[in-house]
Amino acid sequence: MAADDAGRDGARAELRALVGQVRTNLASRQRAGLMGVPRTPTRPSARKAAAGVSGSATAAPATPSTTTVASLGLDDAPAGRPTGAQGLTVVRDELGDCQRCKLAPTRKNLVFGVGNPKAHLVFVGEAPGADEDAQGEPFVGKAGQLLTKMIEAMGYARQDVYICNILKCRPPGNRNPEPDEIAQCEPFLKGQLAALRPRVIVALGKFAAQCLLRDDTPISRLRGTFRSYEGIQLMPTFHPAYLLRDPTKKKEAWEDLKAVNAALKRLGLEPPGAAAG
Numbered sequence: 001m002a003a004d005d006a007g008r009d010g011a012r013a014e015l016r017a018l019v020g021q022v023r024t025n026l027a028s029r030q031r032a033g034l035m036g037v038p039r040t041p042t043r044p045s046a047r048k049a050a051a052g053v054s055g056s057a058t059a060a061p062a063t064p065s066t067t068t069v070a071s072l073g074l075d076d077a078p079a080g081r082p083t084g085a086q087g088l089t090v091v092r093d094e095l096g097d098c099q100r101c102k103l104a105p106t107r108k109n110l111v112f113g114v115g116n117p118k119a120h121l122v123f124v125g126e127a128p129g130a131d132e133d134a135q136g137e138p139f140v141g142k143a144g145q146l147l148t149k150m151i152e153a154m155g156y157a158r159q160d161v162y163i164c165n166i167l168k169c170r171p172p173g174n175r176n177p178e179p180d181e182i183a184q185c186e187p188f189l190k191g192q193l194a195a196l197r198p199r200v201i202v203a204l205g206k207f208a209a210q211c212l213l214r215d216d217t218p219i220s221r222l223r224g225t226f227r228s229y230e231g232i233q234l235m236p237t238f239h240p241a242y243l244l245r246d247p248t249k250k251k252e253a254w255e256d257l258k259a260v261n262a263a264l265k266r267l268g269l270e271p272p273g274a275a276a277g
Helices: 002-023 025-031 084-095 130-135 142-153 179-196 206-213 240-245 247-266
Strands: 121-125 162-165 200-204 227-229 232-237
Touching: 084 179, 121 179, 121 206, 142 240, 142 247, 162 179, 179 206, 200 206, 200 247, 206 227, 206 232, 232 247, 240 247
Parallel strands: 121 162, 121 200, 200 232
Antiparallel strands: 227 232
């Protein structure tokens, strides 16, 4: 009975602390590096595990915690929140050796993101595949090689843009992301985008587009038309993996990317390769 009472008291104290954090969002972020994710007591080494670009699943499993946009402090986007490389480091640090969903035990590496921390163009996919899981970097397999060619055709190099996924862990067998997995990872994607503050986002495939837009319209109908994500222009287009399966859609995807370049040009942003061309 004493142990039960102690557990209930601990839960109440934890709840009171969380409510206090939400109510004093800005102050909490200032005290904790401007952004915070409630930590579970069973993950004391999360900050140490976050030192690298990718994390391993070899740590002892922790009790999953619920991460929300509010808990990351992204709902009001204060002007003082760090951006660029510093902002991405904060988000990566908070992600830690993530054990928040059922994908953690089967992954080899966390796949956070790669590219220019000051990029004005960001590509968002759905989840890592086998090659990405092995290397800890997004879009390095066959679909990634095609994406690199698409980026280069626009006049950019991979290091000029930023590339990430909704999920940071590979779903077993490359199955589709599931709602509970997206719910746990989405706040970190939002954190990345808030740190990057790109001018245009390209959503690759239906899961990326539907997640960011909160719209279940098929990608075949979403693509080709700019939408808005928190004031940022977002172009949905086909995922490179789909283009490998159906090369006849490459022309449509290229039209989407040309529209992205045109939108950036209207903002006074030319691709680095334009000068050479």
